Amino acid sequence: MATQSGLVFTAPGSPLNVVDNLPRLHPERGQVLIKPEFVALCPVDSLMAQTGAFVTDTPAVLGSGFYGTVTEVGFGCARLKEGDLVFGLGSLGRTAYSPFQDSFLIDERLPFRKGKILSPQDAASLGVSLTTAALGIFAGRHMLAPKRSESVRELQEWVVILGGSGNVGQCAIQLGRFCGFKIAASCSLSNRKTVVKNGAHATFDSRATVEKQVAEVLHITHGNEVGHFMHVFDASGVGHDVAFESLKRSTENFKFFSTVDASGSFAAPAPIKEYRVQAGMLSYPGDKNVKDADEVARMAPVLDEYIENGDIRPAEFDIFDGVGWGALKDALGRYNPESRKTMVVRVQ
Ligand SMILES: NC(=O)c1ccc[n+]([C@@H]2O[C@H](COP(=O)([O-])OP(=O)(O)OC[C@H]3O[C@@H](n4cnc5c(N)ncnc54)[C@H](OP(=O)(O)O)[C@@H]3O)[C@@H](O)[C@H]2O)c1
Numbered sequence: 076m077a078t079q080s081g082l083v084f085t086a087p088g089s090p091l092n093v094v095d096n097l098p099r100l101h102p103e104r105g106q107v108l109i110k111p112e113f114v115a116l117c118p119v120d121s122l123m124a125q126t127g128a129f130v131t132d133t134p135a136v137l138g139s140g141f142y143g144t145v146t147e148v149g150f151g152c153a154r155l156k157e158g159d160l161v162f163g164l165g166s167l168g169r170t171a172y173s174p175f176q177d178s179f180l181i182d183e184r185l186p187f188r189k190g191k192i193l194s195p196q197d198a199a200s201l202g203v204s205l206t207t208a209a210l211g212i213f214a215g216r217h218m219l220a221p222k223r224s225e226s227v228r229e230l231q232e233w234v235v236i237l238g239g240s241g242n243v244g245q246c247a248i249q250l251g252r253f254c255g256f257k258i259a260a261s262c263s264l265s266n267r268k269t270v271v272k273n274g275a276h277a278t279f280d281s282r283a284t285v286e287k288q289v290a291e292v293l294h295i296t297h298g299n300e301v302g303h304f305m306h307v308f309d310a311s312g313v314g315h316d317v318a319f320e321s322l323k324r325s326t327e328n329f330k331f332f333s334t335v336d337a338s339g340s341f342a343a344p345a346p347i348k349e350y351r352v353q354a355g356m357l358s359y360p361g362d363k364n365v366k367d368a369d370e371v372a373r374m375a376p377v378l379d380e381y382i383e384n385g386d387i388r389p390a391e392f393d394i395f396d397g398v399g400w401g402a403l404k405d406a407l408g409r410y411n412p413e414s415r416k417t418m419v420v421r422v423q
Pocket of ligand 1: 117118119203204207237238239240241242243244261262263264266281282310311312313334335336337351352353354355414415416
């Protein structure tokens, strides 16, 4: 049996091991094989390694964000070809679909093309946040950014983004602007500049009381209680109270809440429609995952054009000094999930 190298998880909390006996994979219909060049560590990587969350089989290969080269295409692939440079998010906890190995599988519709402007490191660091933000802004509402070549009309509709200073939030602001929305984003006062640089029209303090944040949202979106907004995307995972209270006061008939908190025990009060992003589940079976994968498949070619033209930029990230699976093991040992920055590691 042909084998390959990678980093393997055996038990929660144990250091991952470098091995060279993983089975070589081959793409099935609609899949491509990716050779990851850079991977990006984010809190979910530590969570999986420390607790075994998402892990479906043991020993398991882990990983989430990646940038790499398509090395083999399965039957029926129409979008990607051998040699294409792509980035994105693997399928959390499923060995064959996880990037911490010489090559792994992915549905050919899901990754984004790197284009000429992003560096490989930029691309790796964007994989998780861009996929998550795209779902948070577009999916559930069944909308899509206009093609880049189309002229965008500036709309009077505000989209409220909670946690606009984070990795996901910064991408979400950029995506919202492509659609012509006005963006009101929350952040700590010290992160205001970052949020404005990403394109937000207005900011409010994410650490103020719920009442104050709601008042700010209403003030920004029209200076009184009839705000013209219908969508709040919580990219912080801690903002559902602010979202629900703000949406209750919106005069729009359609009220939409999307969130990165996939498992919180809250429920949006009627008539607010709720959508939870589960970006790492795209290749899992199940109606929601299949629908979400279809949404990303619709978005990816459109977003590729923005990426190609340098319109999508990552949040600040760190680069680990070292190359290979051993370096990735060291990086995981040193990565602090409390840090705001993803850590990009060159693995091959
Ligand atoms: N469901 C999914 O598929 C999925 C995928 C990726 C990520 N996530 C989750 O999405 C969240 C954001 O990820 P990220 O990479 O963007 O994280 P990040 O870069 O650390 O950003 C966190 C954001 O939350 C805000 N924040 C932190 N504490 C807050 C508080 N107490 N009150 C209000 N705002 C607060 C921060 O803003 P300020 O510090 O400026 O206030 C920042 O904008 C994380 O919880 C992550 O686990 C979920």
